Amino acid sequence: MQDQLSRAVVATAAGGLLVFTITWAGGTIGSGITGHGWHAPSFAASTAATLVTDGPGALWPGAPVGVVYAGILGLLAVLSVPAAFLAHHFTNSSGRAAKGLAGRRELAGMCPKGIEARARELRPSLKGREQLHPDETGNLLGDLDPKGPELRSSYEDVELDLMAPRAGKSTGIAVPRVLRAQGAVLLTSNKSDVYAVTRAEREKAGRVWTFDPQGIAHTPRAMWWNMLGECDTIEAARRLAGHFVASVNDDTAKKDFWISAAQNTLTALFLAAARGGASVQDILGWLADPADRTPIDLLRDANLGAMAEQLQGTVRGAVETRDGIYETARQTVSCLLDPGILAWVTPDPHSPEFRPADHVTGTDTLYLLSKDGGGSAAGVIAGIADATMRAGVVAAERMGGRLDPPLTAVLDEAANVCRISDLPDLYSHFGSRGINVVTLLQSYRQGARVWGDMGMDALWSAATVKLLGAGLDDADFVQKISTLVGQHDVRTPSISKSKDGTSRSYSYRQESILPPDKIRALPKGTALLLATGVRPALIRLRPWYKEPGAEVISAAAKAETAAITERAARRWTRGASTSAPPRQRTAWEREAGRPR
Known part of the structure; x- marks a missing residue:
């Protein structure tokens, strides 16, 4: 208490001295400049007393009172400019980043100048140009908290973002990334929100392909994809089969006998159809009738005798085993039974x-849109997404190693609608080819459920940029992140009193820079940035609706949303008016379009 009182007395005395000094100097300056003499009163306590009792005019009796006040106010104005600058500088410096987190200097490579220099190295098409648009230099991540600057990742970075629902994944990451993309775009989602906001703007850049087999945006079918066109090799056929298997198998690292055998069978059937010119409908028929020798004959005609023998061995095996394998295979491609x-x-x-x-x-x-859960087209979505990204790799090799402009792949809801089983292994390879992949998940555990603990660890390690947003409730994971962020020294004062007086000493202890509870309670619209080679930093996301030109985009989004609603109403009305009790089908043959 006594210590606080002493500080208050000192502060009051200092404030009074400052006011007296400004008044004394300002009044003298005003009197001298206006020609009333440079006669400054004595700088003494008596002068201060006169100032308090009679006001500033009593100290310069030969000068008008207005002149004295004008001089005081003028000096105050002159002094306030550097004072405000210093206050802003120190406030900005102290708030540049939380203690222990990365600041502007550590993140220089992600700031505008650093990222522009990196872009000129990665993109040959930018060489020789003096002025570059910021979106040509890298992918916008957000602004360094609290005062900036904006931070961007380079075109060789691959990104993993973990955020809870409604924490800003769509508005702060997916939408801006699609709108700002310089080259081709691939987006997966189980909702129509990103599609509605970005479709009109992307039409200005090029053609829009909407793959919407389950009516997420209720768009009429205006395209088709040759699913078997990429299956002319065993590797490609196995990859496509793997996508369908992954859509029904939560952890691809834990494949039992039936799952593995079903994938082998699907691989053989896909390869037979691709080499023999058969259709997907034919594959459904072969699955419905294991005794059909057509796929075996097609494989032999294509000089794939080993694959033909393997399929024949499955067909000729024990009936119970064969039926179990075929039933599992049928379940993995059951979405294709839907004519839509x-x-x-x-x-x-x-x-x-x-x-x-x-x-x-x-x-x-x-745009690749699909529902999640039972009956989803996730296997098809993963197949076309994988085929597109692999086509990007081939194109990059033809360009000398890297796509220019880069391909942007935003895998929103990747764990639900785009389960590419070897995505963790492909991540770093995509980055070196100019394919910017952004995988959006709701939690680390959600990814581990799909790719397994080892697969998710590999994905985490391969991602060169990671954003952790609001609502991460996994206690173990958040604790690990707190450990990664690290600790900092905290100085603790201690005061001891004795008969000789009061002494102050300091001790130091280490505390977490961001304890787990603070990581979990990150405000919406902010994210913890973990980039390779630098300390973690806190950033503020840049939602699309707060950016310049948002009014035009918002108007287009409202119009698109209204169109989606209208299409949904028409579809529901048409379906209700034409619905009739379906004919009962008791076998896979009838479901596959092959009546008994």
């Missing part, structure tokens, strides 16, 4: 065909 989904992967002479190889070298946009 099947039509999107069936050749249609009246609709344009989506060709991944053409897409990745332009500025077109591919």
Whole structure:
């Protein structure tokens, strides 16, 4: 208490001295400049007393009172400018970053100048140009908290973002990344919000392809993708089969006998159809009738005798085993029994065909929309997404190693609608090829459920940029992040009193820079940035609706949302008016379009 009182007395005395000094100097300056003499009163306590009792005019009796006040106010104005600058500087310096987190200097490579220099190295098309648009230099992440500058990742970075629902994944990451993309775009989602906001703007950049087999945006089918077009090799056929298997198998690292055997069978059937010119409908028929020798004959005609023998061995095996394998395979591709989904992967002479190889070298946009859960088209979505990104790799090799402009792949809800089983292994490879992949998950555990603990660890390690947003409730994971962020020294004062007086000493202890509770309670719109080679930093996301030009985009989004609502109403009305009790089907053959 006594210590606080002493400080208050000192502060009051200092404030009074400052006021007296400004008045004394300002009044003298005003009197001298106006020609009333440079006669300064004595700088003494008696003068201060006169100032308090009679006011500033009594100290310069030969000068008008207005002149004295004008001089005081003028001096105060002159002094306030550097004072405000110093206050802003020290406030900004102390608030530049929380103690222990990265600041502007550590993140220089992600700031505008650093990221522009890196972009000129990665993109040959930028060489020789004096002025670059910021979006040509890298992917916007957000602003360094609290005062900036903006931070961007380079075009060789691959990103993993973990945020709870409604924490800003769509508005602060997915939408801005699609709108600002310089090259081709691929977006997966189980909602129509990002599609509604970005479609009109992306139409200005190039053609928009909307793959919507389950009516997420209720768009009429205006394209088709040759699902079997990429299955002319065993590797490609196995990859496609793996996507369908992953759509029903939560952890691809834990495949039991039936899952593995089903994938082998699907691989053989996909390869037979691709080499023999058969259709997806034919594959459904082969699955419905294991005794059909057509796929075996097609494989032998294509000089794939080993694959044909393997499929024949499965067919001729024990009936219980064979039926179990085929039933598992049927379940993995059950979404194709829906004629509405099947039509999107069936050749249609009246609709344009989506060709991944053409897409990745332009500025077109591919929206891949699918529901999650039972009956979803996740296997098909993963197949077309994987085919597009692999086409990007091939195109990059033809360009000398890297796509320019880069391909932007935003895998929103990747754990639900785009389960590419070896995505963790492909991540670093994509970055070196100019394919900017952004995987958005709700939690670390959600990813581990799909790719397994080892797969998710690999994905985490391969991502060169990681954003951790609000609402991460996994206690173990948040504790690990707190450990990664590190600790800092905290100085603690201690005061001791004795008969000789009061002494002050300091001790130091270490505390977490960001304890787990603070990481969990990150405000919406902020994220913890973990970038390779620098300390963690706190950033503020840049929602699309707060950016310049948001009014035009918002108006287009409202119009698109209204159109989606209207299409949904028409579809529901049409379905209700034409619905009839379906004919009962008791076997897979009838579901596959092959009546007994």
